[in-house]
Amino acid sequence: MTLYFAFLATLIISFVHCQNFNSNQVQRGSYGSIPSDNRMQTFPWVIAVLDQRDWIFRYIGAGSLIKTNVVLTAAHILNDTTEDDLLVRAGEWDTSTTKDRQHVDLEVLTIVSHEQFNRFNAENNVALLILKSEFELSTNIAIIPLYLVETEFKRGSCFFNGWGKVYLNSTDYPTILKTVHVDPLNTDVCSRRLRRKLSNQICAESLGEKDCSGDGGAPVVCRISQYPTKYAQVGIVNWLTQKRGDNTPTVYTKVRSMIPWINYHATRIRN
Incomplete structure:
Protein backbone atom coordinates (compact mmCIF):
# COMPACT_ATOMS: atom_id res chain seq x y z
CA MET A 1 0.00 0.00 0.00
CA THR A 2 1.20 3.53 -0.72
CA LEU A 3 0.79 6.28 1.84
CA TYR A 4 -0.02 9.75 0.53
CA PHE A 5 0.94 13.00 2.18
CA ALA A 6 -1.53 15.84 1.81
CA PHE A 7 0.43 18.81 0.49
CA LEU A 8 -0.53 22.36 1.41
CA ALA A 9 -3.48 23.57 -0.69
CA THR A 10 -4.50 20.04 -1.75
CA LEU A 11 -1.29 19.09 -3.63
CA ILE A 12 -0.63 15.37 -3.01
CA ILE A 13 2.70 13.63 -2.42
CA SER A 14 3.38 9.90 -2.44
CA PHE A 15 5.18 8.00 0.33
CA VAL A 16 8.20 5.78 -0.31
CA HIS A 17 10.19 4.28 1.89
CA CYS A 18 20.44 18.69 23.23
CA GLN A 19 20.84 20.86 21.14
CA ASN A 20 19.67 24.42 21.03
CA PHE A 21 22.22 26.38 19.04
CA ASN A 22 23.16 29.91 19.66
CA SER A 23 24.95 31.54 16.75
CA ASN A 24 28.16 29.55 17.24
CA GLN A 25 27.80 26.50 19.46
CA VAL A 26 25.72 24.12 21.51
CA GLN A 27 23.67 25.79 24.20
CA ARG A 28 23.88 23.67 27.34
CA GLY A 29 21.03 23.14 29.80
CA SER A 30 18.13 23.77 27.42
CA TYR A 31 15.64 20.98 26.80
CA GLY A 32 12.66 20.44 24.54
CA SER A 33 9.12 19.91 25.75
CA ILE A 34 5.99 18.40 24.24
CA PRO A 35 2.90 20.61 23.92
CA SER A 36 0.03 19.67 26.23
CA ASP A 37 -2.31 18.89 23.33
CA ASN A 38 -3.04 15.22 24.05
CA ARG A 39 -5.58 14.92 21.25
CA MET A 40 -3.06 15.79 18.57
CA GLN A 41 0.42 15.62 20.03
CA THR A 42 2.84 16.81 17.37
CA PHE A 43 6.33 16.20 18.74
CA PRO A 44 7.15 19.56 17.18
CA TRP A 45 10.82 18.86 16.44
CA VAL A 46 10.05 16.03 13.95
CA ILE A 47 10.74 16.89 10.30
CA ALA A 48 9.53 15.03 7.20
CA VAL A 49 12.22 14.87 4.49
CA LEU A 50 10.66 14.88 1.02
CA ASP A 51 12.00 14.15 -2.46
CA GLN A 52 10.26 16.57 -4.82
CA ARG A 53 11.67 15.44 -8.16
CA ASP A 54 9.21 15.36 -11.07
CA TRP A 55 6.60 16.98 -8.83
CA ILE A 56 6.03 13.63 -7.14
CA PHE A 57 6.58 14.55 -3.50
CA ARG A 58 7.84 11.34 -1.89
CA TYR A 59 8.60 10.95 1.82
CA ILE A 60 12.09 9.42 2.12
CA GLY A 61 12.69 9.70 5.86
CA ALA A 62 12.61 11.91 8.91
CA GLY A 63 14.83 14.38 10.71
CA SER A 64 14.89 16.79 13.62
CA LEU A 65 14.92 20.56 13.80
CA ILE A 66 18.08 21.54 15.73
CA LYS A 67 18.25 25.15 14.56
CA THR A 68 15.64 27.25 12.80
CA ASN A 69 17.43 26.63 9.48
CA VAL A 70 19.16 23.28 10.17
CA VAL A 71 17.71 19.74 10.06
CA LEU A 72 19.62 16.76 11.49
CA THR A 73 19.02 13.46 9.72
CA ALA A 74 20.71 10.25 8.50
CA ALA A 75 23.05 10.21 5.51
CA HIS A 76 21.68 6.95 4.11
CA ILE A 77 18.20 8.31 3.31
CA LEU A 78 19.60 10.97 0.97
CA ASN A 79 21.18 8.56 -1.55
CA ASP A 80 21.88 10.47 -4.77
CA THR A 81 19.59 13.41 -4.08
CA THR A 82 20.76 16.98 -4.58
CA GLU A 83 19.68 20.12 -2.77
CA ASP A 84 17.18 20.95 -5.50
CA ASP A 85 15.58 17.50 -5.09
CA LEU A 86 14.68 18.00 -1.44
CA LEU A 87 12.01 19.72 0.60
CA VAL A 88 11.62 19.56 4.38
CA ARG A 89 8.31 19.82 6.21
CA ALA A 90 7.72 20.89 9.81
CA GLY A 91 4.51 20.82 11.82
CA GLU A 92 3.06 17.73 10.12
CA TRP A 93 0.83 15.31 12.04
CA ASP A 94 -1.84 13.61 9.91
CA THR A 95 -0.61 13.13 6.35
CA SER A 96 -4.10 12.44 5.01
CA THR A 97 -5.41 15.96 5.56
CA THR A 98 -4.39 19.61 5.46
CA LYS A 99 -7.03 20.57 8.03
CA ASP A 100 -5.45 19.17 11.21
CA ARG A 101 -2.85 21.93 11.65
CA GLN A 102 -0.68 24.22 9.55
CA HIS A 103 2.56 22.68 8.35
CA VAL A 104 5.40 24.55 6.66
CA ASP A 105 7.67 23.45 3.79
CA LEU A 106 11.14 24.88 3.16
CA GLU A 107 13.76 24.27 0.47
CA VAL A 108 17.30 23.00 1.09
CA LEU A 109 20.34 25.19 0.47
CA THR A 110 23.10 22.67 1.23
CA ILE A 111 23.39 18.95 2.04
CA VAL A 112 26.27 18.06 4.37
CA SER A 113 26.79 14.31 4.80
CA HIS A 114 29.47 12.96 7.12
CA GLU A 115 32.71 12.37 5.22
CA GLN A 116 33.30 9.03 6.97
CA PHE A 117 29.82 7.55 6.66
CA ASN A 118 30.13 3.78 6.33
CA ARG A 119 27.26 2.17 4.41
CA PHE A 120 28.18 -1.32 5.61
CA ASN A 121 27.94 -0.82 9.39
CA ALA A 122 26.15 2.58 9.53
CA GLU A 123 28.99 4.30 11.39
CA ASN A 124 28.85 8.11 11.14
CA ASN A 125 25.39 7.87 9.59
CA VAL A 126 24.57 11.54 9.96
CA ALA A 127 23.79 14.49 7.70
CA LEU A 128 22.70 18.10 7.98
CA LEU A 129 20.26 19.90 5.72
CA ILE A 130 20.98 23.63 5.74
CA LEU A 131 17.81 25.43 4.66
CA LYS A 132 17.34 28.41 2.37
CA SER A 133 15.23 30.15 4.99
CA GLU A 134 14.23 29.70 8.63
CA PHE A 135 11.23 28.09 10.26
CA GLU A 136 9.17 30.35 12.47
CA LEU A 137 8.85 28.54 15.80
CA SER A 138 5.34 27.84 17.13
CA THR A 139 3.43 25.31 19.23
CA ASN A 140 3.84 22.66 16.52
CA ILE A 141 7.29 23.67 15.21
CA ALA A 142 10.13 23.66 17.75
CA ILE A 143 13.84 22.94 18.17
CA ILE A 144 14.97 19.76 19.96
CA PRO A 145 18.11 20.05 22.13
CA LEU A 146 20.90 17.49 21.70
CA TYR A 147 21.86 15.54 24.82
CA LEU A 148 25.40 16.42 25.90
CA VAL A 149 25.99 14.12 28.89
CA GLU A 150 26.92 10.43 29.00
CA THR A 151 24.24 8.82 31.16
CA GLU A 152 21.88 5.88 31.57
CA PHE A 153 18.19 6.37 30.79
CA LYS A 154 15.26 4.84 32.62
CA ARG A 155 13.35 2.10 30.88
CA GLY A 156 10.46 3.54 28.87
CA SER A 157 11.88 7.06 28.73
CA CYS A 158 13.12 7.01 25.10
CA PHE A 159 11.30 6.92 21.76
CA PHE A 160 11.33 8.06 18.18
CA ASN A 161 8.61 9.23 15.79
CA GLY A 162 8.00 8.72 12.10
CA TRP A 163 5.60 7.73 9.34
CA GLY A 164 7.35 4.44 8.57
CA LYS A 165 5.78 0.98 8.69
CA VAL A 166 4.71 -0.28 12.11
CA TYR A 167 4.65 -4.08 11.89
CA LEU A 168 6.71 -6.75 10.16
CA ASN A 169 5.33 -7.97 6.83
CA SER A 170 2.85 -5.10 6.80
CA THR A 171 2.12 -3.22 3.59
CA ASP A 172 0.46 -0.36 5.43
CA TYR A 173 2.00 2.90 6.53
CA PRO A 174 0.42 5.08 9.21
CA THR A 175 -0.99 8.43 8.15
CA ILE A 176 -0.64 9.82 11.69
CA LEU A 177 2.81 10.34 13.19
CA LYS A 178 3.56 7.24 15.27
CA THR A 179 5.70 6.76 18.39
CA VAL A 180 8.06 3.80 18.86
CA HIS A 181 9.49 3.27 22.36
CA VAL A 182 13.07 1.99 22.65
CA ASP A 183 15.27 1.14 25.66
CA PRO A 184 18.95 2.13 25.25
CA LEU A 185 21.50 -0.42 26.44
CA ASN A 186 24.81 0.04 28.21
CA GLY A 208 10.09 -7.12 18.72
CA GLU A 209 7.37 -7.27 16.09
CA LYS A 210 8.18 -3.78 14.83
CA ASP A 211 9.56 -3.04 11.36
CA CYS A 212 9.67 0.76 11.08
CA SER A 213 10.94 0.90 7.49
CA GLY A 214 10.85 4.51 6.38
CA ASP A 215 11.92 6.02 9.71
CA GLY A 216 15.57 6.57 8.75
CA GLY A 217 16.88 9.86 10.13
CA ALA A 218 14.21 10.09 12.85
CA PRO A 219 15.39 11.53 16.18
CA VAL A 220 15.71 9.13 19.11
CA VAL A 221 14.60 11.29 22.05
CA CYS A 222 14.80 10.61 25.80
CA ARG A 223 13.11 12.16 28.81
CA ILE A 224 15.53 14.07 31.02
CA SER A 225 15.46 12.48 34.48
CA GLN A 226 15.82 15.72 36.44
CA TYR A 227 13.19 17.44 34.28
CA PRO A 228 10.35 14.89 33.73
CA THR A 229 8.53 16.98 31.11
CA LYS A 230 11.66 17.83 29.11
CA TYR A 231 13.30 15.90 26.26
CA ALA A 232 16.57 15.84 24.34
CA GLN A 233 17.84 13.92 21.31
CA VAL A 234 20.34 11.12 21.92
CA GLY A 235 20.33 9.24 18.62
CA ILE A 236 19.39 9.05 14.94
CA VAL A 237 17.54 6.09 13.43
CA ASN A 238 19.57 3.96 11.03
CA TRP A 239 18.19 0.78 9.45
CA LEU A 240 15.45 -0.93 11.46
CA THR A 241 14.25 -3.90 9.42
CA GLN A 242 14.16 -6.88 11.75
CA LYS A 243 13.38 -10.58 11.41
CA ARG A 244 10.66 -12.14 13.54
CA GLY A 245 12.11 -13.40 16.83
CA ASP A 246 15.41 -11.58 16.30
CA ASN A 247 16.69 -10.19 19.64
CA THR A 248 19.70 -8.39 18.20
CA PRO A 249 19.91 -4.83 19.55
CA THR A 250 19.06 -2.05 17.14
CA VAL A 251 21.89 0.39 16.40
CA TYR A 252 21.51 4.18 16.20
CA THR A 253 23.88 7.03 15.46
CA LYS A 254 25.15 8.50 18.75
CA VAL A 255 24.39 12.22 18.65
CA ARG A 256 26.70 13.14 21.51
CA SER A 257 29.72 11.86 19.53
CA MET A 258 28.69 13.97 16.55
CA ILE A 259 28.34 17.32 18.31
CA PRO A 260 31.74 18.77 17.23
CA TRP A 261 30.97 17.82 13.62
CA ILE A 262 27.42 19.20 13.87
CA ASN A 263 28.58 22.45 15.46
CA TYR A 264 31.21 23.04 12.82
CA HIS A 265 28.99 22.49 9.79
CA ALA A 266 25.80 24.01 11.18
CA THR A 267 27.50 27.33 11.80
CA ARG A 268 29.96 27.31 8.88
CA ILE A 269 27.34 27.55 6.14
CA ARG A 270 25.07 30.56 6.20
CA ASN A 271 22.22 31.35 3.83
Whole structure:
Protein backbone atom coordinates (compact mmCIF):
# COMPACT_ATOMS: atom_id res chain seq x y z
CA MET A 1 0.00 0.00 0.00
CA THR A 2 1.20 3.53 -0.72
CA LEU A 3 0.79 6.28 1.84
CA TYR A 4 -0.02 9.75 0.53
CA PHE A 5 0.94 13.00 2.18
CA ALA A 6 -1.53 15.84 1.81
CA PHE A 7 0.43 18.81 0.49
CA LEU A 8 -0.53 22.36 1.41
CA ALA A 9 -3.48 23.57 -0.69
CA THR A 10 -4.50 20.04 -1.75
CA LEU A 11 -1.29 19.09 -3.63
CA ILE A 12 -0.63 15.37 -3.01
CA ILE A 13 2.70 13.63 -2.42
CA SER A 14 3.38 9.90 -2.44
CA PHE A 15 5.18 8.00 0.33
CA VAL A 16 8.20 5.78 -0.31
CA HIS A 17 10.19 4.28 1.89
CA CYS A 18 20.44 18.69 23.23
CA GLN A 19 20.84 20.86 21.14
CA ASN A 20 19.67 24.42 21.03
CA PHE A 21 22.22 26.38 19.04
CA ASN A 22 23.16 29.91 19.66
CA SER A 23 24.95 31.54 16.75
CA ASN A 24 28.16 29.55 17.24
CA GLN A 25 27.80 26.50 19.46
CA VAL A 26 25.72 24.12 21.51
CA GLN A 27 23.67 25.79 24.20
CA ARG A 28 23.88 23.67 27.34
CA GLY A 29 21.03 23.14 29.80
CA SER A 30 18.13 23.77 27.42
CA TYR A 31 15.64 20.98 26.80
CA GLY A 32 12.66 20.44 24.54
CA SER A 33 9.12 19.91 25.75
CA ILE A 34 5.99 18.40 24.24
CA PRO A 35 2.90 20.61 23.92
CA SER A 36 0.03 19.67 26.23
CA ASP A 37 -2.31 18.89 23.33
CA ASN A 38 -3.04 15.22 24.05
CA ARG A 39 -5.58 14.92 21.25
CA MET A 40 -3.06 15.79 18.57
CA GLN A 41 0.42 15.62 20.03
CA THR A 42 2.84 16.81 17.37
CA PHE A 43 6.33 16.20 18.74
CA PRO A 44 7.15 19.56 17.18
CA TRP A 45 10.82 18.86 16.44
CA VAL A 46 10.05 16.03 13.95
CA ILE A 47 10.74 16.89 10.30
CA ALA A 48 9.53 15.03 7.20
CA VAL A 49 12.22 14.87 4.49
CA LEU A 50 10.66 14.88 1.02
CA ASP A 51 12.00 14.15 -2.46
CA GLN A 52 10.26 16.57 -4.82
CA ARG A 53 11.67 15.44 -8.16
CA ASP A 54 9.21 15.36 -11.07
CA TRP A 55 6.60 16.98 -8.83
CA ILE A 56 6.03 13.63 -7.14
CA PHE A 57 6.58 14.55 -3.50
CA ARG A 58 7.84 11.34 -1.89
CA TYR A 59 8.60 10.95 1.82
CA ILE A 60 12.09 9.42 2.12
CA GLY A 61 12.69 9.70 5.86
CA ALA A 62 12.61 11.91 8.91
CA GLY A 63 14.83 14.38 10.71
CA SER A 64 14.89 16.79 13.62
CA LEU A 65 14.92 20.56 13.80
CA ILE A 66 18.08 21.54 15.73
CA LYS A 67 18.25 25.15 14.56
CA THR A 68 15.64 27.25 12.80
CA ASN A 69 17.43 26.63 9.48
CA VAL A 70 19.16 23.28 10.17
CA VAL A 71 17.71 19.74 10.06
CA LEU A 72 19.62 16.76 11.49
CA THR A 73 19.02 13.46 9.72
CA ALA A 74 20.71 10.25 8.50
CA ALA A 75 23.05 10.21 5.51
CA HIS A 76 21.68 6.95 4.11
CA ILE A 77 18.20 8.31 3.31
CA LEU A 78 19.60 10.97 0.97
CA ASN A 79 21.18 8.56 -1.55
CA ASP A 80 21.88 10.47 -4.77
CA THR A 81 19.59 13.41 -4.08
CA THR A 82 20.76 16.98 -4.58
CA GLU A 83 19.68 20.12 -2.77
CA ASP A 84 17.18 20.95 -5.50
CA ASP A 85 15.58 17.50 -5.09
CA LEU A 86 14.68 18.00 -1.44
CA LEU A 87 12.01 19.72 0.60
CA VAL A 88 11.62 19.56 4.38
CA ARG A 89 8.31 19.82 6.21
CA ALA A 90 7.72 20.89 9.81
CA GLY A 91 4.51 20.82 11.82
CA GLU A 92 3.06 17.73 10.12
CA TRP A 93 0.83 15.31 12.04
CA ASP A 94 -1.84 13.61 9.91
CA THR A 95 -0.61 13.13 6.35
CA SER A 96 -4.10 12.44 5.01
CA THR A 97 -5.41 15.96 5.56
CA THR A 98 -4.39 19.61 5.46
CA LYS A 99 -7.03 20.57 8.03
CA ASP A 100 -5.45 19.17 11.21
CA ARG A 101 -2.85 21.93 11.65
CA GLN A 102 -0.68 24.22 9.55
CA HIS A 103 2.56 22.68 8.35
CA VAL A 104 5.40 24.55 6.66
CA ASP A 105 7.67 23.45 3.79
CA LEU A 106 11.14 24.88 3.16
CA GLU A 107 13.76 24.27 0.47
CA VAL A 108 17.30 23.00 1.09
CA LEU A 109 20.34 25.19 0.47
CA THR A 110 23.10 22.67 1.23
CA ILE A 111 23.39 18.95 2.04
CA VAL A 112 26.27 18.06 4.37
CA SER A 113 26.79 14.31 4.80
CA HIS A 114 29.47 12.96 7.12
CA GLU A 115 32.71 12.37 5.22
CA GLN A 116 33.30 9.03 6.97
CA PHE A 117 29.82 7.55 6.66
CA ASN A 118 30.13 3.78 6.33
CA ARG A 119 27.26 2.17 4.41
CA PHE A 120 28.18 -1.32 5.61
CA ASN A 121 27.94 -0.82 9.39
CA ALA A 122 26.15 2.58 9.53
CA GLU A 123 28.99 4.30 11.39
CA ASN A 124 28.85 8.11 11.14
CA ASN A 125 25.39 7.87 9.59
CA VAL A 126 24.57 11.54 9.96
CA ALA A 127 23.79 14.49 7.70
CA LEU A 128 22.70 18.10 7.98
CA LEU A 129 20.26 19.90 5.72
CA ILE A 130 20.98 23.63 5.74
CA LEU A 131 17.81 25.43 4.66
CA LYS A 132 17.34 28.41 2.37
CA SER A 133 15.23 30.15 4.99
CA GLU A 134 14.23 29.70 8.63
CA PHE A 135 11.23 28.09 10.26
CA GLU A 136 9.17 30.35 12.47
CA LEU A 137 8.85 28.54 15.80
CA SER A 138 5.34 27.84 17.13
CA THR A 139 3.43 25.31 19.23
CA ASN A 140 3.84 22.66 16.52
CA ILE A 141 7.29 23.67 15.21
CA ALA A 142 10.13 23.66 17.75
CA ILE A 143 13.84 22.94 18.17
CA ILE A 144 14.97 19.76 19.96
CA PRO A 145 18.11 20.05 22.13
CA LEU A 146 20.90 17.49 21.70
CA TYR A 147 21.86 15.54 24.82
CA LEU A 148 25.40 16.42 25.90
CA VAL A 149 25.99 14.12 28.89
CA GLU A 150 26.92 10.43 29.00
CA THR A 151 24.24 8.82 31.16
CA GLU A 152 21.88 5.88 31.57
CA PHE A 153 18.19 6.37 30.79
CA LYS A 154 15.26 4.84 32.62
CA ARG A 155 13.35 2.10 30.88
CA GLY A 156 10.46 3.54 28.87
CA SER A 157 11.88 7.06 28.73
CA CYS A 158 13.12 7.01 25.10
CA PHE A 159 11.30 6.92 21.76
CA PHE A 160 11.33 8.06 18.18
CA ASN A 161 8.61 9.23 15.79
CA GLY A 162 8.00 8.72 12.10
CA TRP A 163 5.60 7.73 9.34
CA GLY A 164 7.35 4.44 8.57
CA LYS A 165 5.78 0.98 8.69
CA VAL A 166 4.71 -0.28 12.11
CA TYR A 167 4.65 -4.08 11.89
CA LEU A 168 6.71 -6.75 10.16
CA ASN A 169 5.33 -7.97 6.83
CA SER A 170 2.85 -5.10 6.80
CA THR A 171 2.12 -3.22 3.59
CA ASP A 172 0.46 -0.36 5.43
CA TYR A 173 2.00 2.90 6.53
CA PRO A 174 0.42 5.08 9.21
CA THR A 175 -0.99 8.43 8.15
CA ILE A 176 -0.64 9.82 11.69
CA LEU A 177 2.81 10.34 13.19
CA LYS A 178 3.56 7.24 15.27
CA THR A 179 5.70 6.76 18.39
CA VAL A 180 8.06 3.80 18.86
CA HIS A 181 9.49 3.27 22.36
CA VAL A 182 13.07 1.99 22.65
CA ASP A 183 15.27 1.14 25.66
CA PRO A 184 18.95 2.13 25.25
CA LEU A 185 21.50 -0.42 26.44
CA ASN A 186 24.81 0.04 28.21
CA THR A 187 27.61 0.25 25.63
CA ASP A 188 29.50 -2.78 26.99
CA VAL A 189 26.32 -4.88 27.05
CA CYS A 190 25.51 -3.80 23.54
CA SER A 191 29.00 -4.59 22.23
CA ARG A 192 28.86 -8.09 23.69
CA ARG A 193 25.47 -8.82 22.18
CA LEU A 194 26.48 -7.44 18.79
CA ARG A 195 29.93 -9.07 19.02
CA ARG A 196 31.64 -5.91 17.87
CA LYS A 197 32.71 -2.58 19.29
CA LEU A 198 30.53 0.43 18.62
CA SER A 199 32.01 3.54 17.08
CA ASN A 200 29.91 6.70 17.40
CA GLN A 201 26.85 4.52 17.92
CA ILE A 202 24.39 3.52 20.63
CA CYS A 203 21.98 0.62 20.66
CA ALA A 204 18.66 -0.28 22.20
CA GLU A 205 16.60 -3.37 22.95
CA SER A 206 15.04 -4.96 19.90
CA LEU A 207 11.72 -3.70 18.60
CA GLY A 208 10.09 -7.12 18.72
CA GLU A 209 7.37 -7.27 16.09
CA LYS A 210 8.18 -3.78 14.83
CA ASP A 211 9.56 -3.04 11.36
CA CYS A 212 9.67 0.76 11.08
CA SER A 213 10.94 0.90 7.49
CA GLY A 214 10.85 4.51 6.38
CA ASP A 215 11.92 6.02 9.71
CA GLY A 216 15.57 6.57 8.75
CA GLY A 217 16.88 9.86 10.13
CA ALA A 218 14.21 10.09 12.85
CA PRO A 219 15.39 11.53 16.18
CA VAL A 220 15.71 9.13 19.11
CA VAL A 221 14.60 11.29 22.05
CA CYS A 222 14.80 10.61 25.80
CA ARG A 223 13.11 12.16 28.81
CA ILE A 224 15.53 14.07 31.02
CA SER A 225 15.46 12.48 34.48
CA GLN A 226 15.82 15.72 36.44
CA TYR A 227 13.19 17.44 34.28
CA PRO A 228 10.35 14.89 33.73
CA THR A 229 8.53 16.98 31.11
CA LYS A 230 11.66 17.83 29.11
CA TYR A 231 13.30 15.90 26.26
CA ALA A 232 16.57 15.84 24.34
CA GLN A 233 17.84 13.92 21.31
CA VAL A 234 20.34 11.12 21.92
CA GLY A 235 20.33 9.24 18.62
CA ILE A 236 19.39 9.05 14.94
CA VAL A 237 17.54 6.09 13.43
CA ASN A 238 19.57 3.96 11.03
CA TRP A 239 18.19 0.78 9.45
CA LEU A 240 15.45 -0.93 11.46
CA THR A 241 14.25 -3.90 9.42
CA GLN A 242 14.16 -6.88 11.75
CA LYS A 243 13.38 -10.58 11.41
CA ARG A 244 10.66 -12.14 13.54
CA GLY A 245 12.11 -13.40 16.83
CA ASP A 246 15.41 -11.58 16.30
CA ASN A 247 16.69 -10.19 19.64
CA THR A 248 19.70 -8.39 18.20
CA PRO A 249 19.91 -4.83 19.55
CA THR A 250 19.06 -2.05 17.14
CA VAL A 251 21.89 0.39 16.40
CA TYR A 252 21.51 4.18 16.20
CA THR A 253 23.88 7.03 15.46
CA LYS A 254 25.15 8.50 18.75
CA VAL A 255 24.39 12.22 18.65
CA ARG A 256 26.70 13.14 21.51
CA SER A 257 29.72 11.86 19.53
CA MET A 258 28.69 13.97 16.55
CA ILE A 259 28.34 17.32 18.31
CA PRO A 260 31.74 18.77 17.23
CA TRP A 261 30.97 17.82 13.62
CA ILE A 262 27.42 19.20 13.87
CA ASN A 263 28.58 22.45 15.46
CA TYR A 264 31.21 23.04 12.82
CA HIS A 265 28.99 22.49 9.79
CA ALA A 266 25.80 24.01 11.18
CA THR A 267 27.50 27.33 11.80
CA ARG A 268 29.96 27.31 8.88
CA ILE A 269 27.34 27.55 6.14
CA ARG A 270 25.07 30.56 6.20
CA ASN A 271 22.22 31.35 3.83
